[in-house]
Amino acid sequence: MKTKRILIADDDELTRQNLAQSVLAFGYECETASSGEEALQKLRRGCFDSAVCDILMPMGDGLEVLKRLRVAGSKMPIVLMTGFSTPATAIEATKLGAIEYLEKPFTIEQLKTALDAALKAAERMALPVLLGRLPEGGEVAMIGRSRAMLEVYKEIGRVAALPVNVLIRGETGTGKELVARAI
Numbered sequence: 001m002k003t004k005r006i007l008i009a010d011d012d013e014l015t016r017q018n019l020a021q022s023v024l025a026f027g028y029e030c031e032t033a034s035s036g037e038e039a040l041q042k043l044r045r046g047c048f049d050s051a052v053c054d055i056l057m058p059m060g061d062g063l064e065v066l067k068r069l070r071v072a073g074s075k076m077p078i079v080l081m082t083g084f085s086t087p088a089t090a091i092e093a094t095k096l097g098a099i100e101y102l103e104k105p106f107t108i109e110q111l112k113t114a115l116d117a118a119l120k121a122a123e124r125m126a127l128p129v130l131l132g133r134l135p136e137g138g139e140v141a142m143i144g145r146s147r148a149m150l151e152v153y154k155e156i157g158r159v160a161a162l163p164v165n166v167l168i169r170g171e172t173g174t175g176k177e178l179v180a181r182a183i
Helices: 013-025 036-045 062-071 087-095 108-124 147-160 176-182
Strands: 005-009 029-033 050-054 078-082 100-103
Touching (some): 005 013, 005 036, 013 029, 013 108, 050 062, 062 087, 087 100
Parallel strands (some): 005 029, 050 078
C-alpha cells in the first residue's frame, strides 16, 4: 500500500515544522511550502493525496490556492486552517470545497481527524459517478432517523456541493436512486 503524501503550506516556519512532524508521526510522507505560490508549484509537480494550507499567506493565500486548483480541474481534498477565522472565510472555504476548516490553535487530534477525512475523500474520488437529477421543483422524499440514516444524510451533504465521483451501492429497494437524486 502506497504511503499517503501530504503538503503543508504555512508562512510561519515553526507552525510548518510542527505540522510536518505531526504528519510524519501519523505515518504519512510530508513536504512543506512557505507561500501560496510555492504550494501551487509543488502541488502541480508532485503527487499529493491532500494538502493543509493556511488561509493567510503571502503570494497566494489558502483560499486562492484552493480556487486555482479547482479552476485547473483538481479535486484534491484540501484542509484550510487559519488563526483569523471569520464567518465569511469559513463560508468561502466550504463553497470552494475545502474538506475541513481548522481554527488555530487546534489539537493534533483535530488535525488527524481532518486529514483522515481528506484522505477518505481522496479515495472516494476514484469511484465512478452515479448522477441523479431532480424533476423541476421536485423534492427527494427520504425517510428514516436511525443512526445509519443520519450518516447517509451527512454523506449526502458532504458530497453534494463537491465535484466528486460517487458510487452508491445497495440491495434492490433500499433507495439508491433517492440518494442519487438528493446528491
